[in-house]
Amino acid sequence: MKLSLCMIVKNEATTLPKCLNSVKGVVDEMIVVDTGSSDRTIDVARSFGAYVFPYPWDNDFAKARNESLKYVNGDWVLVLDADEVLVPEIVPSLQQAIQSDRHILINLLRQEVGSSQSPYSMVSRLFRRHQDVYFSRPYHAIVDDSIAELRQTQPDWQIGYLPDLAMLHYGYQPGEIASKNKLARAQAAMEQFIATHPQDPYVCSKLGGLYTQVGKIDRAIDLLQQGLQAPQLDSTLSYELHYHLGNAYMRQGNLASAIGHYKEAIKQPILPKLKLDTYNNLGNLLKELGKLDSAKKAYENALEIDPKFATAYHNLGLTLKAMGLFDQAIEAYHQALELNPNNPETHQNLGVVFMKLGRVPESLAAFKFAIALHEQSHPQEAQRLRQSLAEMGFSV
Structure with missing residues (x-):
């Protein structure tokens, strides 16, 4: 089976080499549709042997992605964006998967590097080339709609x-989002779509999540509740709608409703790794309400799913500290720092626990790390911490 890479790009000369390197030797051809680059994107793509085709941008991602499908010669299509890379360890499983004569679509697990929300997502980026498989929706373009229609007449697919982890996505880095005005572009495209498709649960979920992110909480809740009323919701959409409602109610301060929706999200029969942020957020709310045993259990559930989830170790440490279990808290903080040594909050909280135990040299060492890290991004917090220690008679 031959595999084709399909991409749409614009001004991605910096990120494109890493992406194309990740699939070099994996795909049989690279199809790149350029939507108006003014940098060296086209030259970079061609240096990797990619076939590059121009396409005038018209604010519709689906149209641009469908343009790329016109040039595909492979039996299967792999779709990447320039800010994504294929994980090398997934290649044997991927190559085995496309030998299937039954599958029309293989969903891939993607890690959202730098995201403040869910660390993983499942994306429909590997599919069989078929005349009836195409992208729809102007933003978050997907092939799922066309595949659902195809399976109505050909249910054997x-x-x-x-x-296992297949892709890394770097598009959620704060600077990346701001520099490319991603939130505004996404909101405009999805609002245009929802105006003519008001009952579409997929866009209700995505736009509702975006509204929560930008602080339009009432609009988010209305839209997400509207999405839940759609008939025959699949488990993935049910999960996303409940998850985003949990986030929205949490931002609103309605903790009871937030907890209820997080628990409903957790009940959905989806890949457990997709639930990590829900367990984490649930733990945070339970901790805030003083339900420390339940919060501890929520973080432990997350760590049972993914023992490398540093955020859960950090929050577990906070909970254990609040429970007076200082030695266990120290262990949790150390686990968090092994995975993410550059988190100043973890160093700082570790310093607090050491101080409570009278282990002053270890405490000051932890505070010193915290101050150095705060200096890089939050110098005012570094000064505040230094001042607090000075008032206790310590110089760091």
């Missing part, structure tokens, strides 16, 4: 997924 199956949808599968690879459970």
Whole structure:
């Protein structure tokens, strides 16, 4: 089976080499549709042997992605964006998956590097080339709609997924989002779509999540509740709608409703790794309400799913500290720092626990790390911490 890479790009000369390197030797051809680059994007793509085709941008991602499908010669299509890379460890499983004569679509697990929300998502980026498979929706363009229609007449086609990590996505880095005005572009495209498709649960979920992110909480809740009323919701959409409602109610201060929706999200039969942020957020709310045993359990559930989830170790440490279990808190903080040594809050909280135990040299060492890290991004917090220690008679 031959595999084709399909991409749409614009001014991605910096990020594109890393992306294309990740699939070099994996795909049989690279199809790149350029929507108006003014940098060296086209030259970079061609240096990797990619076929590059121009396409005038018209604010519709689906149209641009469908343009790329016109040039595909492979039996299967892999779709990446320039800010994504294929994880090398997934290649044997991917190559085995496309040998299937039953599957029309293989969903891939993607890690959202730098995201403040869910660390993982499942994306429909590997599919069989078929005349009736195409992208729809102007933003968050997906092939799922066309595949659902195809399976109504050809139910033998199956949808599968690879459970192991397949892709890394760097598009949620704060500077990346701001520099490309991603939130505003996404909101405009989805608002245009929802105006003519008000009952579409997929866009209700995505736009509702975006509204929560930008602080339009009432609009988010209305839209997400509207999405839940759609008939025959699949488990993935049910999960996303409840998850985003949990976030929205949490931002609103309605903790009871937030907890209820997080618990409903957790009940959905989806890949457990997709639930990590829900367990974490649930733990945070339970901790805030003083339900420390339940919060501890929520973080432990997350860590059982992914023992490398540094945020859960950090929050577990906070909970154990509040419970007076200082030695266990220290262990949790150390686990967090092994995974993410550059988190100043973890160093700072570790310093607090050491101080409570009278282990002053270790406490000051932890505070010193915290101050150095705060200096890089929050110098005012570094000064505040230094001042607090000075008032206690310590110089760091």
